[in-house]
Amino acid sequence: MLVLRALVFGILYTSVTRLQNIYVQSxxxxxxxxxxxxxxxxxxxxxxxxxxxxxxxxxxxxxxxxxxxxxxxxxxxxxxxxxxxxxxxxxxxxxxxxxxxxxxxxxxxxxxxxxxxxxxxxxxxxxxxxxxxxxxxxxxxxxxxxxxxxxxxxxxxxxxxxxxxxxxAKKPYRSYYKPLKNKKVSQPFLTMSAMTAGDCGIICHRCNSCIDFSYSAVSPADENCLLSDQIISGPVDNDTA
The missing domain is CATH 2.60.120.260 (Galactose-binding domain-like)
Structure with missing residues (x-):
């Protein structure tokens, strides 16, 4: 009988503890x-x-x-x-x-x-x-x-x-960024506007499809941030950063 009571108490305690954990976490x-x-x-x-x-x-x-x-x-x-x-x-x-x-x-x-x-x-x-x-x-x-x-x-x-x-929860980021200069996206999947190369990197980081980017200080403001879904290894462009 004592063993049965201990078993029932243990089950009830575990159930209450689980409910308390759910309540605290949410x-x-x-x-x-x-x-x-x-x-x-x-x-x-x-x-x-x-x-x-x-x-x-x-x-x-x-x-x-x-x-x-x-x-x-x-x-x-x-x-x-x-x-x-x-x-x-x-x-x-x-x-x-x-x-x-x-x-x-x-x-x-x-x-x-x-x-x-x-x-x-x-x-x-x-x-x-x-x-x-x-x-x-x-x-x-x-x-x-x-x-x-x-x-x-x-x-x-x-x-x-x-x-x-x-x-x-944890966010499974897929963005990829190497702080290299003089690189250019030849075929971007998206053209954005950014104030600085750092801002362009942040935009890339927030987009799941983007794994690399290039930024041009001399391009028109509405198309100076180029996002790529591939790692950039294309031609060098001295206007990018």
Missing amino acids: ENISNGKYAKQSSTFSNKDASRALNKSFVSSGTLTKFASPSWWVVDLRGYFTVSSITLTAATDGGWNIYMRNAFVEVMDKDVSLCPDVQSEWCGNVSNTVTGGQEFTFTCNATFPVRFVRVTRPSTTNTFLVIGHVDVQGEG
Whole structure:
């Protein structure tokens, strides 16, 4: 009997410990992070959606199509759930209707080879303070969470609060960079704009397809950063760095 009791106690203790570990590891990873949106109406900037004290009025974009909001988690995470809470003031809650949520590994405005995963969308009826929780099955480490309100005409996007639950993950970088001068990409897969060679290297590092790059200080500003999906061993160009 004593052996049986010890066995049952051990199983219960292990189960509780596992639950506690899951609870501790999953946390609000969006708190205090950097957020931006397609536009800002009045003083209702994107950061308000990450501060629950502003949940009543939230964040508000200008009249546009589409309207979007995104948070940079400033690191890579495995996301377990994302909860959107509708604002409660002035009937603005209706401007979260049909918004959809997706997660990405990179900023879509910086590089085209973004991995993304659709997580779900808000219903077409939203009441003030209503919460919508979505689970994401992304197979890649996530850095950005984006909320978009699609529309064929101009519209607002209003979000009372955003809570992103998850835990840290490692990003499997594939970028390749050797700090050599006088090299040139003969057939770039992407032409970008950069202020310096260092900035060009950062752009390459953020793009999964890029493994090498060249930068020219004398080329037009909108095509001075050339990205390659192959290691550069081509002709020398004294204008590159």
